[in-house]
Amino acid sequence: MKYVIIAIFALSISIALPIFIIFLLEKKKNKKYKAWIKIIVTIISSLALIIVITCSYLGVFYRATDDALEYLNNDSNIDIYDESDYYFLDNKENDKNVIIFYPGGKVEESAYLPLMHNIAENNIDIYIIKMPFHFALFGINKANKVLEKTKYQNVYLMGHSLGGTAVSSYLSNTSNTIKGIIFLASYPTKKIDDNISSLSIYGTNDLVLNRKEYQNNKNLLPKNNTEIIIEGGNHSYFGNYGGQNNDGIASITRFKQQEIAKNSILKYISTN
Numbered sequence: 001m002k003y004v005i006i007a008i009f010a011l012s013i014s015i016a017l018p019i020f021i022i023f024l025l026e027k028k029k030n031k032k033y034k035a036w037i038k039i040i041v042t043i044i045s046s047l048a049l050i051i052v053i054t055c056s057y058l059g060v061f062y063r064a065t066d067d068a069l070e071y072l073n074n075d076s077n078i079d080i081y082d083e084s085d086y087y088f089l090d091n092k093e094n095d096k097n098v099i100i101f102y103p104g105g106k107v108e109e110s111a112y113l114p115l116m117h118n119i120a121e122n123n124i125d126i127y128i129i130k131m132p133f134h135f136a137l138f139g140i141n142k143a144n145k146v147l148e149k150t151k152y153q154n155v156y157l158m159g160h161s162l163g164g165t166a167v168s169s170y171l172s173n174t175s176n177t178i179k180g181i182i183f184l185a186s187y188p189t190k191k192i193d194d195n196i197s198s199l200s201i202y203g204t205n206d207l208v209l210n211r212k213e214y215q216n217n218k219n220l221l222p223k224n225n226t227e228i229i230i231e232g233g234n235h236s237y238f239g240n241y242g243g244q245n246n247d248g249i250a251s252i253t254r255f256k257q258q259e260i261a262k263n264s265i266l267k268y269i270s271t272n
Contacts, residue, residue: 018042061134064111068240071113078120080113085145087113087128089120097269098125098152099182100143102136102163102170104239109134111241112160115258122266125152136166143167147176156269158182160238161208165189168220180272182265184238185209187217197224199268201261203233205248228264233257 019042072080081088087109101116103109109130116126127146132138136159143157155178159167164186171181172190181192185202186209192198198221202209218225232251236244238261240254250257 015042061106061108062111062236062239062241062244064108064113065240065242068111068113071117072110074117076117076121078117080117084130085142086130087116089113089116089126089128091120091123091125094123094125096153097123097156098127098146098150098154099156099158099265100127100129100146100167102129102139102143102157102159102167103131103134104160104185105136105162106134107160107239107241111239114240115238115262118258118262119265124266124269131163136163140166140170141173143170143174143176147174154179154269154272156180156182158184158265159186160184161186161235168192180268182268184261185235187214188220189217191220192222194222194224196222197226197268197272198222199226199228199265201228201230201264203230203235203237203248203250203257205232205250206235207246207248208235208244226268228260230257230260233260 022042072082074080077092079090079092081090099116099119101112103112109128112128116128120126129136129139129142129145131142147155155176157167157171157178158181159165161184164183165188168181168183168188169190171178171188171192178196180197180199181188183198183200185206187200200221202214230252234250234257235247236242237250237252237254237257
């Protein structure tokens with residue numbers, strides 16, 4: 001809903017501003033411009049403003065912290081490949097389980113490397129999907145980039161915030177066999193079939209997650225859903241990108257929140 005409001009506001013400004021400027025010019029010059037001139041000027045100006053506003057908005061995003069970026073050079077049993085469409089965390093001992101992860105809206109994908117690396121150490125391969133403009137709604141079907149060329153016995157989808165909403169939309173449209181879906185501070189907007197399971201995790205101090213929508217959309221989850229509520233956790237601590245606007249202050253550390261999330265995810269996968 002927040003992004004719909006932003007889009008409506010940007011569209012309104014882009015249309016109203018050119019009309020207002022034409023009105024001022026007519027008043028100043030005491031001259032009426034022909035209707036077709038007004039229409040053409042308004043359309044061109046509106047399109048230009050929409051492009052500028054959109055690019056300005058999408059060009060601002062939450063960047064990964066230095067400690068997250070260090071994982072790209074981490075010397076461990078997990079090989080990290082920085083590809084054009086995703087980060088691939090490859091556990092050489094695993095060829096069975098994979099998680100395809102969609103990042104939160106306007107969050108740099110590498111911000112999730114610490115949490116995903118810790119999960120990958122437990123015999124799980126992970127793909128962190130890179131989204132156009134760091135916005136998962138622009139790349140809902142990008143999981144296909146992985147599934148078209150890989151074969152795993154158990155495929156799990158996971159998303160943080162807007163990424164969870166996007167990945168649930170992908171799930172509703174795909175013919176690929178998915179074992180389960182994991183929501184980090186998120187919820188589905190389309191019904192998930194009861195033949196798969198789901199896991200929902202969020203923190204008590206999360207002020208970004210729309211709790212009303214979260215509760216209202218619980219009926220869209222499969223019957224086999226597990227909910228984990230992290231006491232003292234917030235919205236942004238699932239990644240390493242600093243603090244998120246309007247988020248609550250966590251009463252636990254980022255490491256602690258990610259440790260709880262990791263253990264919950266591993267337990268879910270091992271018992272699923």
